[in-house]
Amino acid sequence: MTNRERIQAIIEGKRPDKIPxxxxxxxxxxxxxxxxxxPQKYRDWNLRDIEKDLGMGTPARDGRVFSSQTKNVEVKSxxxxxxxxxxxxxxxxxxxxxxxxVEKLQQAGMSPYQVEHMIKRxxxxxxxxxxxxxxxxxxxxxxxxxxxxxIGDDGLPLVNTGDCPMHQIMREYxxxxxxxxxxxxxxxxxxxxxxxxxxxxxxxxxxxxxSPAKMILHGEHFDSMMTPPPIFEEFFMPYFQEFSQLxxxxxxxxxxxxxxxxxxxxxxxKKSGFDMAEVFTxxxxxxxxxxxxxxxxxxxxIIWDGIPSIILCESFSEEKFEEFMQDLFNTITIEDxxxxxxxxxxxxxxxxxxxxxxxxxxxxx
Numbered sequence: 001m002t003n004r005e006r007i008q009a010i011i012e013g014k015r016p017d018k019i020p021x022x023x024x025x026x027x028x029x030x031x032x033x034x035x036x037x038x039p040q041k042y043r044d045w046n047l048r049d050i051e052k053d054l055g056m057g058t059p060a061r062d063g064r065v066f067s068s069q070t071k072n073v074e075v076k077s078x079x080x081x082x083x084x085x086x087x088x089x090x091x092x093x094x095x096x097x098x099x100x101x102v103e104k105l106q107q108a109g110m111s112p113y114q115v116e117h118m119i120k121r122x123x124x125x126x127x128x129x130x131x132x133x134x135x136x137x138x139x140x141x142x143x144x145x146x147x148x149x150x151i152g153d154d155g156l157p158l159v160n161t162g163d164c165p166m167h168q169i170m171r172e173y174x175x176x177x178x179x180x181x182x183x184x185x186x187x188x189x190x191x192x193x194x195x196x197x198x199x200x201x202x203x204x205x206x207x208x209x210x211s212p213a214k215m216i217l218h219g220e221h222f223d224s225m226m227t228p229p230p231i232f233e234e235f236f237m238p239y240f241q242e243f244s245q246l247x248x249x250x251x252x253x254x255x256x257x258x259x260x261x262x263x264x265x266x267x268x269x270k271k272s273g274f275d276m277a278e279v280f281t282x283x284x285x286x287x288x289x290x291x292x293x294x295x296x297x298x299x300x301x302i303i304w305d306g307i308p309s310i311i312l313c314e315s316f317s318e319e320k321f322e323e324f325m326q327d328l329f330n331t332i333t334i335e336d337x338x339x340x341x342x343x344x345x346x347x348x349x350x351x352x353x354x355x356x357x358x359x360x361x362x363x364x365x
Contacts, residue, residue: 002153003057010302010337011214011253011275019334021362022057022155023305023342023355024279025050030109031348039352048154055359059341063147063157065211066204070135084112090134093127095119104348117175119182125189128173129196139207148212158255158278159213161204163220165197166235167227176226198239205243209250216247217278220257224264224287232265237272244273259344261286266296276302281343285310290331305341306332307358312342312350321354325361 001009006016029047032038042050051058074089084099098116106112118128148157162168169190170179183190208216219240222232244254253275260281262269266288269277277297282290285308293303310316311324332338340362346355 004151004153004156007057007156007339008214010339013299013337015334019332019362020057020339021055021341021359022059022339023307024059024061024345025056026059026345027109028346028348028350031104052154054355055362058151058155060147060151060155060157061160063144063151063159063213064140065144065159065213066137066207067140068135068137070131072134073131088118088127088131090127090130092130093123095124095127114172117173117178119174122186122189125186125193129193132196132200135200137203137207139211141211145212156215157213158215158217159208159211160217160257161208162218164218164236164239165194165201166231166239167219167221168197169193170227171221194235201239205246209246209252213252215253215255215276217255217257218243219254219272219274221260222256222258222262222265222269223260224262226260227265229264229268232268237268240272240274244275248273261288263288263292266293270297270301274301276304278304278339279341279343279345280305282306282308284308284316285343290328294331294336299337302337302339303332304339305343306338307340307342309342309345309347309350312346312354314349314351321357325358329361 001017003020003022006018006020009016010020025047029038029050036043038045042053045053048058072091075086076089077084077086079085079101082101082103084101085096086099087094087096095118096116097114097118099112099114101112102110118124144157144159151157163171170176173193174182219236222236227236240254247254254273255276255278256269256274257279258269258277258281259279262277263286277293280293280303282288282293290303290306293301297303306328307325311321316324340358
């Protein structure tokens with residue numbers, strides 16, 4: 001079987017010939033490529049060839065089935081030291097954000113992190129709503145088909161369509177802490193913005209549902225503390241249930257980006273209609289364990305990853321690494337709907353020989 005065939009078999013509830021081994025190497029590769037510290041053998045290799053040499057599939061996360069363009073909005077950005085200030089100027093007002101650049105992360109291809117959000121005052125809601133209402137989505141199916149052909153047998157494209165409206169409000173537009181106060185102080189503002197965003201999301205859903213993509217990633221960074229069960233159940237779950245039903249009617253699957261502590265959300269993730277949790281992160285990085293997820297989800301939700309990235313770093317001894325991997329293989333079998341990878345990414349600090357060791361384990365498994 002090819003890695004594409006293995007993923008397809010797992011999606012269809014069939015048994016692959018072996019567990020696929022498909023971690024995300026992009027950040028590791030970018031960091032070492034820019035610093036000229038790739039292993040000697042791979043100094044002049046591209047990422048796809050390194051993956052193949054290590055017996056890995058490719059995560060294929062760069063496929064897109066639509067493009068977006070915002071009209072009548074002027075964007076001005078400038079950098080001061082390690083800070084990036086951005087203004088969004090519209091006919092109804094201006095909002096701004098601030099991001100911090102971490103040079104080490106930038107070298108690895110990672111984005112700056114946000115420290116100031118668009119919505120700071122009640123009048124900012126109207127500006128954000130204007131931006132959303134003036135964002136045009138255009139299908140890019142031909143581009144996706146070409147990308148899919150380029151991936152070939154090495155994987156199956158996972159199309160990232162962003163987050164659900166309420167989580168986007170909390171994380172991107174307001175910020176987690178302030179959004180709790182806004183729900184109390186300005187509930188009508190939150191409700192109206194949510195309605196505008198949900199209407200716009202329906203347009204995205206229609207484009208995605210008619211697209212040639214199979215795996216749709218929509219929903220990310222769910223966390224037991226930041227998006228606790230009451231908020232998830234009220235604002236997230238009904239939205240995802242409706243979207244998952246649409247995708248299932250078109251023979252597609254709904255995937256969440258499970259890179260945080262989902263220990264209190266496992267049942268809700270399943271009830272929401274998710275078919276797969278990718279970059280699934282476990283202890284020692286979060287409270288949730290692989291066994292917990294397996295008990296909660298059975299074979300209803302496919303697990304992709306399961307190796308916390310910190311296990312691959314020098315802070316964990318070789319003995320601890322071997323113990324962890326042995327426990328993982330005692331927990332997961334070929335009968336499970338499981339794709340092995342590293343959550344969230346293989347980081348630059350990874351001890352490279354541990355990747356080689358996992359590849360050896362996969363050959364013997």
